Amino acid sequence: MDVKRRKFLKIAGLSAVAGVAAPSAFNMLLKGDAVASSGGGHAEKTENTGHAAKAEPKGIQYGLVIDVKKITHTKGLAEKCIDACHTEHNVPDFGNPKDEIKWLWVDDYEHSFPEHSHHQKNDALHEMQFMLLCNHCEKPSCVRACPTKATFKNKDGIVMMDYHRCIGCRFCMAACPYGARSFNWRNPREQYANGNFKFYKKPLNPEFPTRMRGVVEKCNFCAKRLSKGMMPSCVEACGNTGAMVFGDINDPKSEISKVLRENYTIQRKPASGTYPSVFYII
Amino acid sequence: MLEKALSGKSGYWAWILFLLGMISIGGLFYVYQYINGLGVTGMSRDVSWGLYIGQFTFMVGVAAGGVMLVLPYYIHDYKAFGKITILGEFMAIAAIAMCIMFITADLGQPLRILNVILHPTPNSMLFWDMLVLNGYLFLNVIIGWVVLNSEYKDVPPPKWTKPLIYLSIPFAVGIHTVTAFLYCGLPGRHYWLTAILAPRFLASAFAAGPSLLLLIALLLKRVANFDAGDKAIQKLGTIITYAALLNFFFLGLEFFVGYYSQLPGHMHTLDYLFFGLHGYDNLVAPMQFSVFIGMTATILMLFPQFKKSHRNLAIAAGMIFTSLFIDKGVGLVLGGFVPNPFERVTEYYPTVPEIAIVLAVWSAGALILTVLYKIAVTVKNQNA
Numbered sequence: 001m002d003v004k005r006r007k008f009l010k011i012a013g014l015s016a017v018a019g020v021a022a023p024s025a026f027n028m029l030l031k032g033d034a035v036a037s038s039g040g041g042h043a044e045k046t047e048n049t050g051h052a053a054k055a056e057p058k059g060i061q062y063g064l065v066i067d068v069k070k071i072t073h074t075k076g077l078a079e080k081c082i083d084a085c086h087t088e089h090n091v092p093d094f095g096n097p098k099d100e101i102k103w104l105w106v107d108d109y110e111h112s113f114p115e116h117s118h119h120q121k122n123d124a125l126h127e128m129q130f131m132l133l134c135n136h137c138e139k140p141s142c143v144r145a146c147p148t149k150a151t152f153k154n155k156d157g158i159v160m161m162d163y164h165r166c167i168g169c170r171f172c173m174a175a176c177p178y179g180a181r182s183f184n185w186r187n188p189r190e191q192y193a194n195g196n197f198k199f200y201k202k203p204l205n206p207e208f209p210t211r212m213r214g215v216v217e218k219c220n221f222c223a224k225r226l227s228k229g230m231m232p233s234c235v236e237a238c239g240n241t242g243a244m245v246f247g248d249i250n251d252p253k254s255e256i257s258k259v260l261r262e263n264y265t266i267q268r269k270p271a272s273g274t275y276p277s278v279f280y281i282i
Numbered sequence: 283m284l285e286k287a288l289s290g291k292s293g294y295w296a297w298i299l300f301l302l303g304m305i306s307i308g309g310l311f312y313v314y315q316y317i318n319g320l321g322v323t324g325m326s327r328d329v330s331w332g333l334y335i336g337q338f339t340f341m342v343g344v345a346a347g348g349v350m351l352v353l354p355y356y357i358h359d360y361k362a363f364g365k366i367t368i369l370g371e372f373m374a375i376a377a378i379a380m381c382i383m384f385i386t387a388d389l390g391q392p393l394r395i396l397n398v399i400l401h402p403t404p405n406s407m408l409f410w411d412m413l414v415l416n417g418y419l420f421l422n423v424i425i426g427w428v429v430l431n432s433e434y435k436d437v438p439p440p441k442w443t444k445p446l447i448y449l450s451i452p453f454a455v456g457i458h459t460v461t462a463f464l465y466c467g468l469p470g471r472h473y474w475l476t477a478i479l480a481p482r483f484l485a486s487a488f489a490a491g492p493s494l495l496l497l498i499a500l501l502l503k504r505v506a507n508f509d510a511g512d513k514a515i516q517k518l519g520t521i522i523t524y525a526a527l528l529n530f531f532f533l534g535l536e537f538f539v540g541y542y543s544q545l546p547g548h549m550h551t552l553d554y555l556f557f558g559l560h561g562y563d564n565l566v567a568p569m570q571f572s573v574f575i576g577m578t579a580t581i582l583m584l585f586p587q588f589k590k591s592h593r594n595l596a597i598a599a600g601m602i603f604t605s606l607f608i609d610k611g612v613g614l615v616l617g618g619f620v621p622n623p624f625e626r627v628t629e630y631y632p633t634v635p636e637i638a639i640v641l642a643v644w645s646a647g648a649l650i651l652t653v654l655y656k657i658a659v660t661v662k663n664q665n666a
């Protein structure tokens with residue numbers, strides 16, 4: 001460390017104490033991935049243009065590539081994926097939009113990529129089904145906002161939720177630019193008279209806990225299945241259509257890296273600077 | 283000193299009983315919400331914060347506004363505020379107590395609130411907000427009580443209160459700045475993502491807090507035989523005028539940036555709040571009303587002849603307070619959520635339980651304020 005840098009850090013530290021936003025102290029504050037850093041290679045990034053602008057990646061960062069054409073053109077595939085996800089994770093269905101909880105859902109182009117502008121839109125684009133979910137961002141703003149570390153980033157880049165730690169402040173919902181988080185406004189474990197939970201269409205999956213009311217939840221990239229060497233449920237539901245490819249985007253030899261190199265992909269809201277790990281081929 | 287709160291005329295007790303009644307009604311609704319979850323409110327997946335957080339934000343401002351008395355009195359030795367500085371400090375206590383109640387009402391898991399302390403998370407602005415809010419509350423409780431107690435005993439306040447008083451000044455600015463940071467550090471929410479949010483918050487706080495104080499001071503003159511003095515009242519009016527002017531100037535800057543740049547994200551919320559967006563216009567009437575009454579009152583206050591009459595002052599302060607209440611307590615939070623970041627609009631309607639709980643928190647704040655002011659006024663009148 002040369003003298004100049006040390007001096008700078010000293011000043012930065014002092015100003016931090018004084019409550020002034022010195023850049024270095026601020027970066028420390030912003031380390032959203034306080035629990036488990038995925039390598040800390042973020043500082044070198046200069047542009048918010050997505051993964052392309054990033055310096056040498058370190059550590060694992062799981063990601064997902066979604067081939068929108070394949071999803072749209074294989075009839076019923078989107079619904080199958082959603083069903084697989086929601087069944088696997090006991091996602092309740094309250095039957096009204098106000099209390100809705102969703103981990104994986106579809107929307108049209110306009111409302112998935114509101115910042116992309118077009119003139120005379122490509123006809124095919126109108127009917128495309130975009131599968132939306134938590135992007136497991138590399139610099140997740142939800143993790144930065146959570147006051148209890150109930151939302152945290154895993155070593156493998158997955159943004160996880162600790163339902164028992166969550167105080168239900170919903171700060172993370174305000175912070176996520178993708179609307180990827182849902183809150184249990186009501187008790188998902190409300191029971192029917194005959195002892196069955198009311199808001200689950202299917203028998204419960206005993207492998208995954210149900211939640212209580214008052215906590216936030218979202219997609220977790222099927223962290224539990226990954227630990228058993230399985231693929232995420234939605235990816236499995238796609239079978240060999242190749243509509244979804246999952247893997248470590250930091251490993252140049254992985255299949256997903258190959259797909260990313262060979263195709264033109266877009267991410268949602270790259271200007272948010274969160275570096276989403278979900279990519280769309282359109 | 284506390285016993286001073288226990289004797290009063292029948293009007294005093296009727297008021298206390300009324301407040302207790304409101305608190306019990308809201309309390310019952312809170313129990314209902316506690317049992318059934320936040321589903322009983324009008325909030326939804328898109329609009330995930332509503333009245334509670336809006337009111338919280340506004341009350342932080344009222345609390346911070348107390349500093350507009352502390353600063354001239356202690357730093358510039360402005361004697362005219364001698365009688366009412368304590369009222370400012372006590373108002374801050376009541377306002378912060380309300381903030382804490384609003385936050386608690388808004389939590390999905392209120393019993394876990396200690397997690398914020400057990401797992402300190404410096405990257406979260408909420409953590410810092412908790413620190414400054416509690417710090418400010420603590421400072422005001424100590425300072426207010428000790429200073430008043432000394433007055434009661436007719437001795438000068440102990441020396442050690444001075445540094446605490448000076449410390450309370452940056453804390454007042456801090457609570458509202460950090461509360462603005464809760465909003466303006468979030469990507470994807472254009473209405474909040476503006477560097478002028480903290481200045482806007484402070485300007486509106488320095489108008490809203492003193493407005494409330496002015497109203498209370500005029501009320502105390504009538505009901506409690508406590509005269510703050512015309513000089514102090516006029517000065518408060520001046521402070522309110524300039525803070526409100528700044529507030530509307532800052533609002534104008536937001537309009538310029540939004541509409542001159544023509545950036546859709548920056549325009550959408552302003553469109554929704556002030557003119558209606560795709561036929562959704564729930565908040566247009568209140569927001570236009572807010573700007574209208576706020577600006578009218580501010581302009582009137584610029585005329586010295588208008589300001590001379592206490593009745594005029596009370597009306598103008600009431601208008602400014604209402605204006606800022608609508609703007610910050612309702613529009614600010616909803617504006618950030620209702621047009622969601624995906625160009626969809628989900629409107630929000632507060633429910634009966636939600637409104638009852640909000641009224642109960644206001645009543646609880648008023649109760650704290652009444653009791654504290656009762657003590658302060660009795661002590662002051664005794665020594666006068």
Ligand code: SF4
Pocket residue numbers: 133134135136137140141142143159175176177178179180181218274
């Ligand atoms: S998509 Fe939203 S919830 Fe998911 S990691 Fe990114 S910011 Fe967090």
Ligand code: SF4
Pocket residue numbers: 145146147148149150151165166167168169170171172173215216
């Ligand atoms: S709602 Fe839960 S997960 Fe979200 S920020 Fe609050 S504590 Fe963290």
